[in-house]
Amino acid sequence: MCSAHYTLCFQMERKQGEVDHLELELDRPIPLTDKERVMIQDSWAKVYQNCEDVGVAILIRLFVNFPSSKQYFSQFKHIEDTRELEQSSQLRKHAHRIMNAINTLVENLDNSEKMASVLKLVGKAHALRHNVDPVYFKILSGVILEVLGEEFPEDVTPAVGSAWTKLLATLCCSLKAVYEEVGWTPQSASTG
Template sequence: MALSAEDKANVRSFWENIRGDIDEIGREALERTFLTFPSTKIYFPDFDLSPGSDQVRDQGSKVIIALSDAVDNMDDLEDALDALAELHAFRLRVDPINFRFLTHGMLVSMSSRYPEDFTPAVHSSMDKFLTSVSEVLTSKYR
């Protein structure tokens, strides 16, 4: 999915606005994903998946670090996310649908924390961006 110049500007601007809160958004998005889509828990058999656990917080931070890198490298997502795509496809073998589940959790967390900033245009751009990230992460599965 190609991101327009307007989409990229919306994503960058919104990401800058939420930068101070992104670790909490990552944690909350994972918690939402685990609650809404319990099948996603299978990839974390040794984790304490209770809300607020250190392991969920740490994994949420990893997700956010990867997304921050993707925001900084929107013009070359394939290169920026190549190692992560390889990890998920070949070592972790994550079912690709889980990226869409996490995208949903991210969008809900961002919109609930920043309702004034999460305009319809930002929502659309963030959805396109996260879908693009998901597409890159699943590209190694083919």
């Protein structure tokens, strides 16, 4: 985990319901309180009941609002139709993997070693095997917050959203540290 304290601010400007700009500032993470851990776990329990559909909604929103993110997905990067994307078995598998990884992290909010282990695996795979620019983790974090807030407004209240923001800041910070540890640089990424 990132040892520094942090502040994370997601700012989204919208026009006609679409995200035109996402700014994520990661200064220093602020640790979660016990109350925030409980809020995250309680809200996630409801989200995870529909894990595949929510995961697909997150990926579709990511691809629609940030089309450049599709470059990392050879199986469906050329699919333009969102209905076709939603039906893609490859997209559904990846959505399920993302949701399972988040679930493991949420279940282990009080186990920093387990969280660090999961984030190290995710970070190394995305840095070394997939050459994903780490900025996409920040973008994905904003999309996750947006989708959870829209799809689960009773469960993801402003206070819960704030707790999720702190958690996602920690995750981004930790993933950035893994990228630095393995020596990833934009120049080392494939153009693939």
